[in-house]
Amino acid sequence: MAFFSRRRPGAAPAPAPSQAREWLHSLLFAVVAAMLLRWSAVEAYVIPSESMEHSLLVGDYLFVSKLHYGPITPQTPLQVPLTHQTLPLLGLKSYSALIQLPTYRFPGFSSVQRNDVVVFHVPHEQQRPADLRTFLIKRCVAIAGDTLTIRQGQVFVNGRPEAIAGQPQTTYFLAVPQPNDEVRQALHDQGVVDYTQPDGTPAMGTNPDTGQLGYLISCPASVAAYFKKQPYVQSLTVVTPTAQLFPDVADYPVSGARSAVPRKWQLDDYGPLPVPKKGQTITLTPANAAIYYKIVSQYEHNQGISWQDGMIQQNGRPLTSYTIKQNYYWMMGDNRHNSEDSRFWGFVPEDHVVGKAVFVWLSLDPHADFWHRVRWSRLLQPVS
Numbered sequence: 001m002a003f004f005s006r007r008r009p010g011a012a013p014a015p016a017p018s019q020a021r022e023w024l025h026s027l028l029f030a031v032v033a034a035m036l037l038r039w040s041a042v043e044a045y046v047i048p049s050e051s052m053e054h055s056l057l058v059g060d061y062l063f064v065s066k067l068h069y070g071p072i073t074p075q076t077p078l079q080v081p082l083t084h085q086t087l088p089l090l091g092l093k094s095y096s097a098l099i100q101l102p103t104y105r106f107p108g109f110s111s112v113q114r115n116d117v118v119v120f121h122v123p124h125e126q127q128r129p130a131d132l133r134t135f136l137i138k139r140c141v142a143i144a145g146d147t148l149t150i151r152q153g154q155v156f157v158n159g160r161p162e163a164i165a166g167q168p169q170t171t172y173f174l175a176v177p178q179p180n181d182e183v184r185q186a187l188h189d190q191g192v193v194d195y196t197q198p199d200g201t202p203a204m205g206t207n208p209d210t211g212q213l214g215y216l217i218s219c220p221a222s223v224a225a226y227f228k229k230q231p232y233v234q235s236l237t238v239v240t241p242t243a244q245l246f247p248d249v250a251d252y253p254v255s256g257a258r259s260a261v262p263r264k265w266q267l268d269d270y271g272p273l274p275v276p277k278k279g280q281t282i283t284l285t286p287a288n289a290a291i292y293y294k295i296v297s298q299y300e301h302n303q304g305i306s307w308q309d310g311m312i313q314q315n316g317r318p319l320t321s322y323t324i325k326q327n328y329y330w331m332m333g334d335n336r337h338n339s340e341d342s343r344f345w346g347f348v349p350e351d352h353v354v355g356k357a358v359f360v361w362l363s364l365d366p367h368a369d370f371w372h373r374v375r376w377s378r379l380l381q382p383v384s
Contacts, residue, residue, distance in 0.1 A: 043355065045119060045135065050195055051333035051340070052137060054220050055166030056117070058195055060378065061362040062137075064119045066355040070108030103130075103351060112329055112350075114157065115165040116140045117357040117383050120331070124345050126254055126298060130352055137357060138331035138341050139166065142275045144350075148330050149271035153238075156271075164334075165384045167220040171241075171337035174227060175214040175234040179204040183232060187215065190223045193367075200367035207237075218335055240268050241337055246346040247273075250290035250307070253345070254298075259290035260310025267336065267343060275330050276347060281323045286310040291346075292322060299349040300325045326350045357383040 047060040056062070066072075112118060118140050121133040141164070142148040142157050149156040155164060176183055184201055194202040194217075202215040216239065219227075227233050245265050251257040265271065273291070276282070282292055289311050296312050296319065297305040304315040312319045328347035333339025342348065363378035 044361070045137065045357075047137065050193070050218075050338055051335050052117070052139070052166075053193070053218065053335045053338075054169050054191065055139075055334040056137070056357075056360075056383065057363060057365075057375070057378070058193075059364040059366050059375070060360045061364075062357045062383065063359055063361055064355040065358045066108075068109050068356040068358075069112060069353055070106045072105045072351065072354075073103050105351070112140050112143060112353060112356075114140055114143055114146075114162065117166070118329070118331060118348075119354040119357060120348050121352040121354065123294070123299070123348055123352055124252065124254055133352075135354065136331075138333050138339070139164070140329050141332045141342075142330035144275055144277035144327035144329065145280075146275045146330070147271070148273050148275060150268060153268040153336065166334050167222075169218045169220055169335045169338075170224065171216065171218045171239045172224060172236050173207045173212075173214055173239050174217050174236055175207060175210070175212040176232050177213070177234060179213060179215070183215070186227075186230065187217065190219065190226060192217045192219050192223065195366070198367075218338055238268075239337070240266065242266060243344070245270070245343050247290040249344075250293045251297075255307070257290070257293060257307040258310075260286040261290075265343075270343060273330075276324045276328045278324055278327045278350075281321060283321050284312060284319055294346055295324065295328070295349075296322055299351075329353070359383055 043064050043066065045062045045064050047056050047058055047062070050058055116139070117137060119135055119137050121130050122136050125133040141155055141162070146157050147159070149159070153170060155162045188201055192202060193200045197203055202217050204213060205216055206213060212234065214234075224236060228236050243266070245267070246252060248259050248262045248264065249257075250259055276292070276295060282288070284292065286309075293307055293312055296302055296314075297307070302314065305319075306313045306316075312322075327350045329350070330342045331348050332341045332343065359380060359382045360378050361380060363375035364373050365375055
C-alpha cells in the first residue's frame with residue numbers, strides 16, 4: 001500500500017507546535033466548549049431577591065436546564081453585557097443598532113408545565129433585544145389555554161383549586177404585647193427573614209390600622225400556624241399590598257396605556273383571566289383589548305400598532321380581531337405579596353423562556369458569618 005505526503009523529498013520536517021501554542025489551543029477549545037454547553041444545556045444562576053421565598057432563598061445558586069424546553073438560538077450574536085454606558089464604546093447609539101437575527105428553538109424534553117420553576121427574560125425591557133434583557137425566575141402557575149383566578153390568595157386554574165408546589169409565602173402582621181428576645185429567637189428559628197435588616201431579623205414596628213406593636217413578616221402557612229399557637233401572639237393578620245395591576249395597566253411599566261374597562265383586581269383577588277394560546281383567534285373589544293395590547297404591539301412584532309381610545313389600532317384603524325402567534329404563560333413568585341410578576345406586567349411569551357430550574361448546587365446565607373455562610377442542608381437539593 002502506498003502512502004503519499006505533500007512534503008517534498010529532502011525537506012525538513014514541520015516544527016512541532018510550541019507548548020504555549022498548545023496551551024492556547026486548549027484554552028480556546030475549553031472556552032468554545034463552555035460557551036456551547038452554556039447555550040445549549042445548562043447555565044448557573046443565583047437568586048438575588050426574595051420573590052421566590054421560601055421555596056428558593058436569597059443566595060441560592062441554581063443549575064438551570066435549557067434542554068427541558070429546548071435551547072433557543074441567540075437573537076443578538078454579540079452576547080456580552082451591555083449598558084447605555086458601554087454601547088458607545090462599541091460605536092453603537094442604541095440597542096436597536098445591534099445585529100438581530102430570527103430565533104429558533106430546538107426540540108426539548110418537554111414543554112412548560114404548571115408548577116415548573118422557570119427562568120425567562122423579563123418581558124417589559126423593550127429597549128433591549130429579548131436575549132439581552134434581565135433574567136427573572138418565577139413559578140409557572142398557568143399555561144397557554146388555561147383560565148386563571150385567585151380568590152383570597154387561593155389559585156384556581158380552569159375553575160379548580162390548583163395545588164402549588166414549593167412553599168408559597170404570605171405577608172402577615174404578627175402582633176405581640178412587647179417585642180423581646182423570645183419573639184426574635186422564634187422568628188429566627190422559624191426561618192423568617194427580612195433582607196432589609198443587617199442581621200436578617202424583622203424589626204419591630206406598629207400596625208398602622210390598629211396601633212399594635214409587632215412585626216411585619218412573610219412566611220409559609222406552616223410557620224403562620226406555628227405562631228398562631230404561641231401564647232405571646234395577640235393576633236396574626238394577612239397584610240395585602242394594594243397595587244394597580246394588569247390589565248387595568250395595559251403596558252406596565254413601558255407606557256401609560258390603560259384599559260377602557262377597569263377591573264380593579266388585587267394581588268389576592270384576581271381574574272378570571274384567559275392565558276392566550278397559539279392559533280387562538282380573539283375578537284377585540286374595549287372590554288378586552290388591554291389584555292392583548294402588549295402581545296400585538298410588542299411580543300409578536302406587528303407593524304403600525306398603537307393604542308387609542310381603549311383600543312388597539314393598526315395603521316390608524318381599530319383592530320377588531322387577532323390570531324395569537326405563540327403560546328404564553330402566567331408566572332408568579334412564591335412570595336406572593338413581595339413579587340413583581342405577571343399580575344403586574346401580564347403574560348410571558350414562549351420565546352422569552354430560557355430554561356427550567358432543576359437543583360440548588362450551592363447556597364450562601366448573606367446574613368451569616370464566615371463559618372456559617374454555607375447552607376449545607378440545601379446543597380444539591382432539587383427545585384420543587
